[in-house]
Amino acid sequence: MQPVIFKGFAGTALKGDAFGSPDDPAVLLIHGGAQTRAVWDDVADALVRAGRYVIRIDMRGHGESEWPADGRYDFESFVEDLRAVLAQMASRPVVVAASLGGWAATAALGEEGAHLAAGLVLIDSVPDMDFDAACRQENLPGGKPCFDPAFTDTFDPEAAVDRVSSAAGQIKMPVLFVRGAKSELSGADEANRFLGHFENVEYAEIREAGQMVAAERADMFSATLLDFLERRVPRFAPEYRQGSDARTLRDALGCFATGVTVVTTLDQEGQPIGLTANSFTSVSLEPPLLLVCIAKSAGSLAAMEAAENFAVNVLHIGQQPTSNLFAKSGEDRFSGTPWSRGHNGAPLLSGALANFECRRFALHDGGDHVILIGEVVRARFEPRRDPLLYFRGKYRRLHFA
Numbered sequence: 001m002q003p004v005i006f007k008g009f010a011g012t013a014l015k016g017d018a019f020g021s022p023d024d025p026a027v028l029l030i031h032g033g034a035q036t037r038a039v040w041d042d043v044a045d046a047l048v049r050a051g052r053y054v055i056r057i058d059m060r061g062h063g064e065s066e067w068p069a070d071g072r073y074d075f076e077s078f079v080e081d082l083r084a085v086l087a088q089m090a091s092r093p094v095v096v097a098a099s100l101g102g103w104a105a106t107a108a109l110g111e112e113g114a115h116l117a118a119g120l121v122l123i124d125s126v127p128d129m130d131f132d133a134a135c136r137q138e139n140l141p142g143g144k145p146c147f148d149p150a151f152t153d154t155f156d157p158e159a160a161v162d163r164v165s166s167a168a169g170q171i172k173m174p175v176l177f178v179r180g181a182k183s184e185l186s187g188a189d190e191a192n193r194f195l196g197h198f199e200n201v202e203y204a205e206i207r208e209a210g211q212m213v214a215a216e217r218a219d220m221f222s223a224t225l226l227d228f229l230e231r232r233v234p235r236f237a238p239e240y241r242q243g244s245d246a247r248t249l250r251d252a253l254g255c256f257a258t259g260v261t262v263v264t265t266l267d268q269e270g271q272p273i274g275l276t277a278n279s280f281t282s283v284s285l286e287p288p289l290l291l292v293c294i295a296k297s298a299g300s301l302a303a304m305e306a307a308e309n310f311a312v313n314v315l316h317i318g319q320q321p322t323s324n325l326f327a328k329s330g331e332d333r334f335s336g337t338p339w340s341r342g343h344n345g346a347p348l349l350s351g352a353l354a355n356f357e358c359r360r361f362a363l364h365d366g367g368d369h370v371i372l373i374g375e376v377v378r379a380r381f382e383p384r385r386d387p388l389l390y391f392r393g394k395y396r397r398l399h400f401a
């Protein structure tokens with residue numbers, strides 16, 4: 001995260017931060033009245049992970065931006081601030097803006113600002129919304145207000161209504177309008193009326209969210225936003241790497257994200273055996289079948305082929321050390337790993353996200369691997385924890401639903 005500072009209207013200092021790589025296409029996040037840029041924490045994270053460069057700022061009189069001594073909080077000053085910020089950016093961003101921020105963005109881009117942005121996403125920004133409800137926010141913890149009280153005393157929402165509606169009619173770029181179904185600021189009818197002004201607009205309603213969609217349901221909002229960005233303002237034309245060589249094949253296969261398991265059994269002497277495997281796949285529900293592929297070079301192969309019973313243990317996010325341990329040769333894998341015998345004898349790793357106890361169903365040749373198909377005789381899982389993931393040769397974690 002990099003701090004950024006822009007000069008707004010009449011030199012007002014507007015502070016914010018930037019995330020990700022400036023080489024990626026930019027997204028500018030603008031909060032609503034009586035909020036700060038902190039509302040975007042989760043959305044900014046999701047955008048960066050999807051390959052976007054994110055800048056978010058506090059509006060004048062809000063958060064860390066200047067609270068101007070002249071008390072200028074008329075609509076024009078917000079519109080001019082935004083135009084000034086956009087003009088200082090190195091590339092044309094998609095502007096994502098909530099309530100008052102959305103009004104300012106609509107006016108800034110509709111009135112002679114078309115060249116300044118590549119797209120516009122509005123959150124609950126109908127001009128005839130209940131502005132007082134929008135500004136009825138809690139103060140920040142610690143008692144420090146997050147906005148200048150002079151803002152709500154002097155800002156006149158009436159002055160913005162006609163201007164925002166007619167600016168909307170001038171906007172040609174792709175627009176997405178998002179509304180929380182439970183928003184108290186505006187109803188679906190007002191939203192529909194406003195949408196009628198745009199030439200090129202999509203509408204998305206997020207159930208289970210009020211006006212603070214981006215903070216309340218960041219997961220659903222991010223998914224909607226990313227879908228719009230991918231379709232309407234794509235990152236770049238994909239540059240594929242291709243070939244018939246082993247390296248390209250491995251890297252292409254690595255694009256398929258998986259979970260991570262440890263496959264276990266007992267050898268002829270009754271000693272526990274296990275190895276890390278992400279080649280796990282569910283095969284059939286009736287009968288219940290799954291498979292794992294074991295390398296013919298694996299030390300565990302002979303025991304796995306001979307075993308009547310085995311288990312697949314799905315690892316949770318905290319079990320990366322276990323995954324490493326069961327992938328390294330020459331380690332005593334079980335002495336420090338809590339486990340117990342399942343009903344069929346195969347070792348079950350304690351605390352795994354899920355355990356599948358299997359009876360051997362079939363063994364197939366699979367080139368340099370053996371395909372081991374198991375019939376599941378018993379399964380158990382822990383419903384609350386997140387999985388350990390593996391993608392492009394690295395461990396990963398879920399970041400949004």
Ligand SMILES: Cc1cc2nc3c(=O)[nH]c(=O)nc-3n(C[C@H](O)[C@H](O)[C@H](O)COP(=O)(O)O)c2cc1C
Binds near residue numbers: 274
């Ligand atoms: C994330 C990950 C996934 C793996 N998946 C498999 C797999 O599906 N099949 C396999 O045979 N080896 C897989 N391996 C490699 C084995 O875990 C590793 O070679 C291990 O040392 C084999 O142990 P062994 O030689 O004692 O049988 C994987 C390793 C990692 C780190």
